[in-house]
Amino acid sequence: MTNEPDCISFDDLVSAIETKITAAGASSAVAKVLATNCATCERDGTLSHGVFRVAGYLDSLTRGWADGTTEASVDVVGPSYIRIDGHNGFAQPALAEAGPVVDQALDDTGVAVIALRNTHHFSALWPDLEAFARDGRVAMGMIASGKLAVVPEGATCPVFSTNPFGFATPVADADPIVFDFSTSSMSHGDLQLLRAEGREVAVGTGVDSTGADTTDPNAILDGGGIRPVGGHKGALLSFMIETLAAGLTGGAFTYEIDAEAPDGAHTFRTGQLFIVIDPERGGNDAYLGRVREFVDMLRDAGMDRQPGDRRYANRAAAAERGIPITDSIRSLFD
Amino acid sequence: MTNEPDCISFDDLVSAIETKITAAGASSAVAKVLATNCATCERDGTLSHGVFRVAGYLDSLTRGWADGTTEASVDVVGPSYIRIDGHNGFAQPALAEAGPVVDQALDDTGVAVIALRNTHHFSALWPDLEAFARDGRVAMGMIASGKLAVVPEGATCPVFSTNPFGFATPVADADPIVFDFSTSSMSHGDLQLLRAEGREVAVGTGVDSTGADTTDPNAILDGGGIRPVGGHKGALLSFMIETLAAGLTGGAFTYEIDAEAPDGAHTFRTGQLFIVIDPERGGNDAYLGRVREFVDMLRDAGMDRQPGDRRYANRAAAAERGIPITDSIRSLFD
Numbered sequence: 001m002t003n004e005p006d007c008i009s010f011d012d013l014v015s016a017i018e019t020k021i022t023a024a025g026a027s028s029a030v031a032k033v034l035a036t037n038c039a040t041c042e043r044d045g046t047l048s049h050g051v052f053r054v055a056g057y058l059d060s061l062t063r064g065w066a067d068g069t070t071e072a073s074v075d076v077v078g079p080s081y082i083r084i085d086g087h088n089g090f091a092q093p094a095l096a097e098a099g100p101v102v103d104q105a106l107d108d109t110g111v112a113v114i115a116l117r118n119t120h121h122f123s124a125l126w127p128d129l130e131a132f133a134r135d136g137r138v139a140m141g142m143i144a145s146g147k148l149a150v151v152p153e154g155a156t157c158p159v160f161s162t163n164p165f166g167f168a169t170p171v172a173d174a175d176p177i178v179f180d181f182s183t184s185s186m187s188h189g190d191l192q193l194l195r196a197e198g199r200e201v202a203v204g205t206g207v208d209s210t211g212a213d214t215t216d217p218n219a220i221l222d223g224g225g226i227r228p229v230g231g232h233k234g235a236l237l238s239f240m241i242e243t244l245a246a247g248l249t250g251g252a253f254t255y256e257i258d259a260e261a262p263d264g265a266h267t268f269r270t271g272q273l274f275i276v277i278d279p280e281r282g283g284n285d286a287y288l289g290r291v292r293e294f295v296d297m298l299r300d301a302g303m304d305r306q307p308g309d310r311r312y313a314n315r316a317a318a319a320e321r322g323i324p325i326t327d328s329i330r331s332l333f334d
Numbered sequence: 335m336t337n338e339p340d341c342i343s344f345d346d347l348v349s350a351i352e353t354k355i356t357a358a359g360a361s362s363a364v365a366k367v368l369a370t371n372c373a374t375c376e377r378d379g380t381l382s383h384g385v386f387r388v389a390g391y392l393d394s395l396t397r398g399w400a401d402g403t404t405e406a407s408v409d410v411v412g413p414s415y416i417r418i419d420g421h422n423g424f425a426q427p428a429l430a431e432a433g434p435v436v437d438q439a440l441d442d443t444g445v446a447v448i449a450l451r452n453t454h455h456f457s458a459l460w461p462d463l464e465a466f467a468r469d470g471r472v473a474m475g476m477i478a479s480g481k482l483a484v485v486p487e488g489a490t491c492p493v494f495s496t497n498p499f500g501f502a503t504p505v506a507d508a509d510p511i512v513f514d515f516s517t518s519s520m521s522h523g524d525l526q527l528l529r530a531e532g533r534e535v536a537v538g539t540g541v542d543s544t545g546a547d548t549t550d551p552n553a554i555l556d557g558g559g560i561r562p563v564g565g566h567k568g569a570l571l572s573f574m575i576e577t578l579a580a581g582l583t584g585g586a587f588t589y590e591i592d593a594e595a596p597d598g599a600h601t602f603r604t605g606q607l608f609i610v611i612d613p614e615r616g617g618n619d620a621y622l623g624r625v626r627e628f629v630d631m632l633r634d635a636g637m638d639r640q641p642g643d644r645r646y647a648n649r650a651a652a653a654e655r656g657i658p659i660t661d662s663i664r665s666l667f668d
Contacts, residue, residue: 077615077617079412079414079443080412080443081445083616109443111414111445111447113444138578154636157635159631159635169581177573181567230568243501243503248618255631275609279582282409283584284583284584287581294576294580294581294589301490301493302490305488
């Protein structure tokens with residue numbers, strides 16, 4: 001591969017991020033996992049979770065708010081049930097550490113419930129989920145993200161985070177279908193972006209500090225709050241995600257950790273839950289093909305863009321030309 | 335208990351429904367489970383899934399579209415993974431049949447994935463989920479409901495059902511928190527009700543047969559379609575639910591069974607997925623109390639009505655005075 005001018009190769013980008021994260025005090029194992037994750041998001045066009053996030057990782061490491069040298073404790077509490085204490089490290093290295101145990105559970109039993117606690121998850125969910133789907137599993141993931149931001153109808157203040165939820169499935173003769181989304185009307189990052197651009201949001205997106213509807217991102221971000229997606233249904237999803245990703249994992253609920261976090265912290269020591277299932281176990285061999293038929297039906301009905309399509313297109317372009325160099329990438333070399 | 339005038343006791347209501355369902359050809363075991371489920375919904379105020387539904391059960395039984403005499407095959411395909419073939423029977427009796435095996439999996443491993451196929455689920459999800467929470471488990475449930483009704487953005491015709499999703503958790507010294515909801519902007523039943531009342535719906539609820547936004551329930555129900563809740567996020571949830579509750583279970587996708595169902599069928603032979611976890615396994619003994627604190631925080635923040643509160647109030651009232659007799663109940667005795 002020859003990179004085009006103003007492009008960087010995936011491997012070079014991983015190295016550059018790794019260097020920064022190692023310099024902030026992380027072990028090389030942790031830095032490698034985080035750098036690969038960040039570069040993957042950047043390569044696939046998820047810029048909000050790509051190199052843009054490196055500064056947040058560095059901040060948590062240099063403050064000592066997150067531990068970049070710790071190893072996770074992996075506890076197999078049932079043949080299909082794995083509990084992980086991340087000891088205040090990051091979620092992706094903890095998940096990587098548990099990889100062999102998780103694979104064993106899936107091979108042996110067809111099911112793995114993976115409950116992580118005391119872990120900072122500062123990326124998108126889809127890279128975690130896509131990895132399972134590449135191995136032929138379906139996977140669901142959810143995060144208590146730790147920053148109080150969401151005000152459901154009836155509440156006088158934010159009580160939930162934007163609580164991401166995601167899902168992945170393999171598909172016959174195609175890339176997996178993988179998606180994640182915040183259970184709020186808008187993600188925190190998108191709202192900050194609109195504020196920076198001086199733009200307004202639709203009524204229903206959020207409220208100001210008095211609890212009144214507002215179209216001003218400033219009012220939502222400064223003392224107000226974002227509404228859940230889809231009214232009370234989004235609030236119920238957030239409730240479930242906090243209950244499972246914090247309560248069931250034994251991690252911190254958003255309302256607990258938000259109060260503890262130092263001013264300006266970008267990452268939060270909470271919990272994450274993954275439920276992974278082998279869809280072909282027990283004689284369901286037709287699964288991959290049937291999902292393919294389902295997806296083909298959706299495309300035929302006009303839904304020609306399916307979740308992941310854009311990422312895979314970006315990935316293919318990056319393989320050919322390299323990853324476009326942004327200001328965030330340039331700053332890695334300052 | 336003495337029933338007030340115009341009220342019926344829970345047991346009498348169960349018997350009356352049982353008689354009808356048995357007369358339509360169901361076995362007494364199946365009739366008992368379905369009648370208890372219907373009477374439970376009626377008692378707790380979920381009238382849309384209460385006695386109102388009896389006619390639909392009777393219709394499917396007398397047509398021979400559903401089998402009221404079959405027994406389910408329960409296949410333990412892993413220590414935490416149970417696959418059930420309902421052989422064209424109803425979901426609740428199949429789930430009841432698997433009860434001991436499910437309990438064993440939960441006691442032994444802390445996890446039970448329950449995948450039902452070839453089953454008609456014609457009730458709310460919450461009674462199934464509440465039962466798990468009463469035993470101290472958290473439970474998630476989802477249904478490929480089988481009636482094409484939902485048109486996501488970009489699609490030229492309905493491709494999903496209203497695909498219900500639900501969740502339940504036990505709470506220390508309190509009733510469980512239990513909820514379910516359709517992943518569409520509005521349930522099919524509510525829309526029919528608004529049509530009957532001659533009322534309009536908000537823009538965004540659904541589209542007419544040309545795909546244009548409409549506020550007329552007639553246009554949505556006759557050749558149009560309901561929108562997913564929360565735009566593309568609701569569509570992603572529906573995608574996941576069809577994939578898991580139909581694909582992974584080996585049951586029928588909505589788009590498949592809708593084409594097969596006889597005209598006017600009310601129940602659909604699809605699939606349902608339940609994921610049940612023991613939240614205290616592996617040393618997480620504080621779970622129930624921590625969820626209680628979380629719920630207390632929400633109530634303190636102004637969310638004084640939590641999911642299930644109204645049902646529990648109706649249940650308490652029914653225990654004291656009996657269940658109010660509606661026209662639907664009266665018709666059981668015709």
